[in-house]
Amino acid sequence: MSTAIELRGVEKSFGVTKVIQNVSLTVAQGERHALIGPNGAGKSTLFNLISGYMTPSAGSILLRDQTISGLRPYQINRRGLSRSFQVTNVFANMTVWENLRCAVLWATGHRYAFWKNVDKLPEVRQRTAEILQDIHLVGRRDVPAGLLTYAEQRALEIGITIAGGADVILLDEPTAGMSHAETERAVELIRRLTEGRTLLIVEHDMSVVFGLADRISVLVYGQIIASGTPEEIRGNPKVKEAYLGEEAA
């Protein structure tokens, strides 16, 4: 299997604080990979490094065997990697439809066009409509994103992330703050939408992690202490001690 994302000895320090220490990680093409770890372990920082929001202090990050560390977020996005945010990060004053459309425009090749009517682009309409239906927000199409319920905003967040057609998806705690029923629906949505794509997901809900992931990596104090299938991780004494044990107790 070819690799989608590869981290080689990645480090990140803020001043003297090393937040990420010598992290090496491989996510295979088409794999659903979960990243777990206690609060403050550096999971979100790792996402910020992979997506180009931050630059690693050392080491390199590769997307399909090409180095992406040092590139800007939009350059990485154009290469087919898209991420969501832990705190909902949408275009609050624009409608659901417009939000999704913004995420479709670059991928459909319209870029900075100022000579086309945005409402009349058939492939943009088609793709936006598909995503809108996928995330079950057809009925909320013309509502400004800022007025959606929390769960709806989370769905829109995922919609924006996948709308550009990226085949490597990074989701940062997509079910955080959701009720049990909402979480179940969100997991179903994620499973369906990431079909055939590579997924790297940060998640706190262990039922989500073990139900969704093909492989799991455990990040503690900026270091990956274990990486493997859900069974391996469940049986790993180091993980139990550092993380899962705490949860169980």
Place this chain on the structure above:
Amino acid sequence: MRDLAATAAPPLPALADKLKFYAIWVVVALVLLLLPKLFATGGSLTTFSLIGISIIFALSYNILLGQTGMLSFGHAVYYGLGGFLAIHAINIIGANKWPIPLPLVPLIGGVTGLFFAALIGWVSTQRSGTAFAMISLGLAELVASSALILRTFFGGEAGVSANRTKLLKVFGFNFGPQIQIYYLVAAWTLIAVIAMYALTRTPLGRMCNAVRDNPERVQFVGYDPHVVRYLAFCFAGFFAGIAGSLAAINFEIANSAYLGAVQSGTVLFAAYIGGIGFFIGPIVGAIFVTVLSLGLSDLTTVWQLYFGLFFIAVVMFAPGGITGLLMMHRPLIKAGMLTRMLPSYLIALLPTLALITGLMLAIETTVHYTVNPGEDPHVKAFGIPFNAASSITWLVAAALIVGGFALARISWRRTAHVWDETLTAARAKVHAT
């Protein structure tokens, strides 16, 4: 899959909607055409020309502020440079007898604005928010002060003048009379307004809105927010240049005031007072501000003070501007419930007017004692004579301010209460149908 777009996507406008849309522009064109027939005096033609110029300028400014979320304190730079280039162009074209007619000169101004925006903007649009605002202010001061130093190009204090009638005649028009200038401005205003409206509906226009709302997220859907801001800045510079050159044509002069901080401030006022959240907001604001500044300056010596107070009032109480206030009432109009609000408005309006009158009386009295204290205290403001030295005037002003303020506070609170109730009722009614 084709029918998916048909069901889930917003419907494309029906033929009737399209016709309605085009009808609006035709009506606007007709109004512009017939306006001089209704108000034929030279003064009103000048006013209309100034309004047209101000509309283009304010809309160009709103490409930055309202559409892309960039607060610029130096937009007059592109207006002014467009104006200067237009004046020089008229002189050069006239001297060399080149076959370029006057109606094309604004294009030269526009390209000038575009050129300088493209040059300066690459640096200033690297940042957004406060950093952008500060850079724009610094650059504006730089250009404005060089206008007084580089005398050969900017003509120093006196500016540069030109004779617009020396150019090639088109259909026998030499553009000497104001009526011909009015039509020239009206035509360019219509073109520029349509172009800027069309711009809001393009992929770039929508990404400008996205950058305004959330520049961070824009990066993660493939866009470079700097490029989006830069392109918006270039368009804004282009249309500002057109407005500036029309002003230069109108006055047959360009001077350093064109590029100055006052000009940059005025366009911010106009756009904000009109309402930056709506496309027509700056149009409303440009008309309002132009008429107000022309009208107020005849009525009182401290008209800028009133202007500033009004601006503060808009920022504090109606951040959506005049257009925002009007648009608020759309759901009520839809439900046919606007009349429910009218009594409350009338009740609230009375003490508000009393408060304003009291403030004006106090301001004018203070102005008399600070500006020319030695002169006759029987002064006149807004055409109304009063005695600034009389204690009655002072007492009346105080009573109006205190009483008006207290009653206005209570009545506006009650109005807000009625508003909430009416809006809820209106929403329920629209939902039910």
